[in-house]
Amino acid sequence: EPEVTQTPSHQVTQMGQEVILRCVPISNHLYFYWYRQILGQKVEFLVSFYNNEISEKSEIFDDQFSVERPDGSNFTLKIRSTKLEDSAMYFCASGDRGNQPQHFGDGTRLSIL
Amino acid sequence: GESVGLHLPTLSVQEGDNSIINCAYSNSASDYFIWYKQESGKGPQFIIDIRSNMDKRQGQRVTVLLNKTVKHLSLQIAATQPGDSAVYFCAENGGWGTDKLIFGTGTRLQVFP
Numbered sequence: 001e002p003e004v005t006q007t008p009s010h011q012v013t014q015m016g017q018e019v020i021l022r023c024v025p026i027s028n029h030l031y032f033y034w035y036r037q038i039l040g041q042k043v044e045f046l047v048s049f050y051n052n053e054i055s056e057k058s059e060i061f062d063d064q065f066s067v068e069r070p071d072g073s074n075f076t077l078k079i080r081s082t083k084l085e086d087s088a089m090y091f092c093a094s095g096d097r098g099n100q101p102q103h104f105g106d107g108t109r110l111s112i113l
Numbered sequence: 114g115e116s117v118g119l120h121l122p123t124l125s126v127q128e129g130d131n132s133i134i135n136c137a138y139s140n141s142a143s144d145y146f147i148w149y150k151q152e153s154g155k156g157p158q159f160i161i162d163i164r165s166n167m168d169k170r171q172g173q174r175v176t177v178l179l180n181k182t183v184k185h186l187s188l189q190i191a192a193t194q195p196g197d198s199a200v201y202f203c204a205e206n207g208g209w210g211t212d213k214l215i216f217g218t219g220t221r222l223q224v225f226p
Contacts, residue, residue: 104156
């Protein structure tokens, strides 16, 4: 069964450094998403992406965050200058249409020191 | 201030019994709902979804019920198995024109032999 894959599984970064989280969505999907889950808290929406542009973003997704689909298979989330509070599990998801099941990867655990 | 982790409600059931997991959603404009299962160290796994023009939908061993009057969603799992042990999240889309998912707090299901 096709699945969303995310790399790395764990990323440790010094505060203030840039980090790029990578995702390979399911191949025929057109809608892409990033969510995050701070330890012990709810899963929170960050951003949705369709047709090579952001379609929606949350208040969390400020100027420090950006997303890109650099080629036909990857979808990345960049945090320019990481803060301690960026420590969380980051999940990528994809779907073949809007308001259809979003399929999640197993996440990247981001630890900011 | 310091973030406080969520205390997940826990449902404990015996193997073979039926489980019912409940969820109160927040937005009366939401028209798409979805249940996910999350095992430790993994991403949310799609179980079943339902649109607001339905009040019941069945899958394999699972049934979702939607009561829009009281903004309530439930997930029924028939003949619960040890492999069903996980945290279960409901999510809603927040209304027409958006496909971001708004997650609930989750319920931990523990299945005993």
